[in-house]
Amino acid sequence: MTHAVPAQEDGGATILEIGQQPDVWREVAMRSDPAVDGFLSELTARSDLRIILTGAGSSAFIGEIAAAALRRHLGRRVDAIPTTSIVASPLDYLEPTTPTLMVSFGRSGNSPESVATTALADELIDDVWHLVITCDADGALGRAHSGRSRSRVVATPERTNDTGFAMTSSLTSMLLTCLRLLGPATAEDGEALARAAEQLAGRQADIKALAQAKKQRFFYLGSGPLAGLARESALKMLELTAGEVVTYFDSPLGFRHGPKSALDGDTLAIVYVSADRYTQRYDLDIVAEIRAQLGTDAVTVISSAAIPDALVLSGLDGLDDALIALPYLVFAQYLALFTALEHGKTPDNPFPSGEVNRVVQGVTIYPMTENGR
Structure with a gap:
């Protein structure tokens, strides 16, 4: 269809x-x-x-x-x-x-x-x-x-x-x-992940509200596999807004080692909480720290576990963080899309003049020499 x-x-x-x-x-x-x-x-x-x-x-x-x-x-x-x-x-x-x-x-x-x-x-x-x-x-x-x-x-x-x-x-x-x-x-995991993504589809109004705040800086933080998710989230926001907002990514622990310097009152931090209970403690520490500095509304927390003041996706118990990253990615995609629309961008082609292309162009591939250098 x-x-x-x-x-x-x-x-x-x-x-x-x-x-x-x-x-x-x-x-x-x-x-x-x-x-x-x-x-x-x-x-x-x-x-x-x-x-x-x-x-x-x-x-x-x-x-x-x-x-x-x-x-x-x-x-x-x-x-x-x-x-x-x-x-x-x-x-x-x-x-x-x-x-x-x-x-x-x-x-x-x-x-x-x-x-x-x-x-x-x-x-x-x-x-x-x-x-x-x-x-x-x-x-x-x-x-x-x-x-x-x-x-x-x-x-x-x-x-x-x-x-x-x-x-x-x-x-x-x-x-x-x-x-x-x-x-x-497993085959059964597909259903649990799909239901979690459908929960996010039902929360589009909440995600739009985050976009309507029109923050100019977005920090994405995640540990372990969720560090790769944070990096992809930052890229998605950067791409769809055609670079009109500043994006950063890091791990919750790495964030304190310099990148935290860029926090200001025009920042939204998104923290992806690990399913691992040991790792969660580090994730929640940085949530508390940023909220103490900028206020509760400056941090959006995405979690598969019941955590106060978080957007909680249910039905993901027992899944690896690499799998939980899938519905977390849907959140990142919606947030980037709605933020791009707030900035008046055309999401299917944020760069109508062709400065950045859907498939990368202009790369020359050079042959290896006999000695590999």
């Missing part, structure tokens, strides 16, 4: 793509491909396997969110490294003699660094395999790995190939796919 795209002042395609995520997650969580499962089971049985999670921009932050959960679940080395870092300095990140599974994320798979990263891995690593998770199997990355014996291409549902500028359902569908294939996510 297709829906008419709202006018830009009503959220455009972006608000539809944010809103479709609960149904997308239900579908993704129920998917199974025995051929892909067998491919990955054989690899992850190797005790010497290294897994690299890679992508550019928002796709890189998928790896930052997922890495710890995969590390715990598989008992294997898992590193999140952006394609932009690998392409610029491959010998600093790729280990020639370490058997490696490279998991590449790409909405379209057409970013210049995407194919270049997997080509560098093929060139520099003796034993390398590829798992490509993309929203467009016909993109450059999907085509490059289609039919290869050491590669598998997994496409998310077609509707997740967002037409809006910012990655929303594309990002969360790739994250959930990764956690389903290699991590702790």
Whole structure:
């Protein structure tokens, strides 16, 4: 079923793509491909396997969110490294003699660094395999790995190939796919996550009220996997407002080591509370500290546990922070969208003059020399 795209002042395609995520997650969580499962089971049985999670921009932050959960679940080395870092300095990140599974994320798979990263891995690593998770199997990355014996291409549902500028359902569908294939996510988790996102859809008026305050500085704070979420949240706000607001991200503990200097009366801090009770204590300490400095309304707390003065998402008990990040991301997307609208932006194309593009342009990929430098 297709829906008419709202006018830009009503959220455009972006608000539809944010809103479709609960149904997308239900579908993704129920998917199974025995051929892909067998491919990955054989690899992850190797005790010497290294897994690299890679992508550019928002796709890189998928790896930052997922890495710890995969590390715990598989008992294997898992590193999140952006394609932009690998392409610029491959010998600093790729280990020639370490058997490696490279998991590449790409909405379209057409970013210049995407194919270049997997080509560098093929060139520099003796034993390398590829798992490509993309929203467009016909993109450059999907085509490059289609039919290869050491590669598998997994496409998310077609509707997740967002037409809006910012990655929303594309990002969360790739994250959930990764956690389903290699991590702790189960088919049943998809329903719990979808219901939590639906709770946020029902709280749009509250999120709009935060946007209507028109704060000029947004701080996003999260620990562990939620640090990657904080980074993605800050980018989403920066993108959709076309840079008209200042955004920061950090961990609650790291925040005190300098970044706290930027707090002022025109700040909204968003603190993502971990499901881990030990980590929660650090999250709640920074909430109390900022509220003491700027007032209760200066901090919005998102939690899966019952916490006073927090936006609480129920039904997520027992889930890893990497999974809880999914509905937390929906909050961040709505807040960025509604803030952009308050600033008069066109969310599907915040940069109509083309200063920043949906798919990165202008990148030259240079060949490695004989000596790698």
